[in-house]
Amino acid sequence: MENFDNPKAREDVFSRVVKAGKRTYFFDVKATRKGEYYLIVTESKKSFDPQSNQFSYEKHKIFVFQEDLEKFRNALQDIIEFADEHNPRSPNDHPAES
Secondary structure (H helix, E strand, C coil), X not given: CCCCCXXXXXXXXXXXXXXXXXXXXXXXXXXXXXXXXXXXXXXXXXXXXXXXXXXXXXXXXXXXXXXXXXXXXXXXXXXXXHHHHHCCCCCCCCCCCC
């Protein structure tokens, strides 16, 4: 079993960052020592602690292993399509092309 807490146990393969207001999403493809790919989705949110008077980052991670990537992609695609079809949008969400 791989040690996912040890940074040397995984190799960076591909990454994307999405900044969304106070949140940042990181999409990272890593490779195990055996060369198997897995996805890590990290949500990072900056927050302020008034007691310590300092900023910190709250992070949440989801690991999707190689054998589940296709199922994850299909479910995510279905969810996005559903939201696009059923979510009412204001005209300002997607300006018309000139």
